[in-house]
Amino acid sequence: MAGTGRLATRLFSGCGWVRGSDSAVLSRLRDEAVVHPGFLSQEEEDTLTRELEPQLRRRRYEYDHWDAAIHGFRETEKSCWSDASQAILQRVRAAAFGPDQTLLFPVHVLDLEHRGYIKPHVDSVKFCGSTIAGLSLLSPSVMKLVHTQEPEQWLELLLEPGSLYILRGSARYDFSHEILRDEESFFGEHRVPRGRRISVICRSLPEGMGPGRPEEPPLAC
Numbered sequence: 001m002a003g004t005g006r007l008a009t010r011l012f013s014g015c016g017w018v019r020g021s022d023s024a025v026l027s028r029l030r031d032e033a034v035v036h037p038g039f040l041s042q043e044e045e046d047t048l049t050r051e052l053e054p055q056l057r058r059r060r061y062e063y064d065h066w067d068a069a070i071h072g073f074r075e076t077e078k079s080c081w082s083d084a085s086q087a088i089l090q091r092v093r094a095a096a097f098g099p100d101q102t103l104l105f106p107v108h109v110l111d112l113e114h115r116g117y118i119k120p121h122v123d124s125v126k127f128c129g130s131t132i133a134g135l136s137l138l139s140p141s142v143m144k145l146v147h148t149q150e151p152e153q154w155l156e157l158l159l160e161p162g163s164l165y166i167l168r169g170s171a172r173y174d175f176s177h178e179i180l181r182d183e184e185s186f187f188g189e190h191r192v193p194r195g196r197r198i199s200v201i202c203r204s205l206p207e208g209m210g211p212g213r214p215e216e217p218p219l220a221c
């Protein structure tokens with residue numbers, strides 16, 4: 001199952017992982033909306049999935065909150081990680097965050113069932129600083145970014161299982177982001193069928209909210 005996404009998107013080779021409304025937006029956000037396909041090895045992806053599954057399985061999927069941003073989901077905040085997962089999270093930290101950024105802790109884990117989706121939203125500036133980095137597990141999906149003032153400006157990110165996306169700066173503050181529902185899950189003209197997807201999301205703390213100097217939160221149990 002876990003290999004399906006990689007196989008599917010190999011068919012799209014040549015398209016890359018980021019599409020945009022126009023080349024100006026693409027070049028402006030080149031360093032602010034970034035996808036690293038294959039950031040995780042298959043083994044690392046399996047390690048995270050195996051570790052998260054028991055904690056997620058204890059919860060029920062939530063639906064029908066008409067005003068909620070997320071539908072068909074369950075979530076958890078995880079503070080206790082195995083050595084192997086800690087090493088993965090350190091790689092995320094090194095790839096996505098600057099040395100002066102403090103991370104929100106515990107780490108947010110979101111499980112979308114195959115019909116689940118995330119409506120357009122901008123993460124609250126009360127809880128989240130300038131950088132959001134997410135690992136995608138199990139199913140490919142499409143994240144769409146739309147400028148909140150000029151909706152003709154948009155980006156699509158193709159998130160394969162094992163990929164890491166990073167939103168920072170303008171991509172994080174001036175654009176909403178969403179995960180498209182199965183019926184609308186297209187990367188350009190390429191259909192990206194949605195299955196169950198788990199994401200592991202690291203966020204920086206709002207500036208000024210962290211300790212005076214960067215401090216590594218305790219990832220071990």
Ligand code: OGA
Pocket residue numbers: 110118123134177179199201
């Ligand atoms: C969120 C969100 C994206 C993801 O939880 O605010 O946008 O990758 N999640 O699951």
Ligand code: MN
Pocket residue numbers: 121122123177
């Ligand atoms: Mn969000």
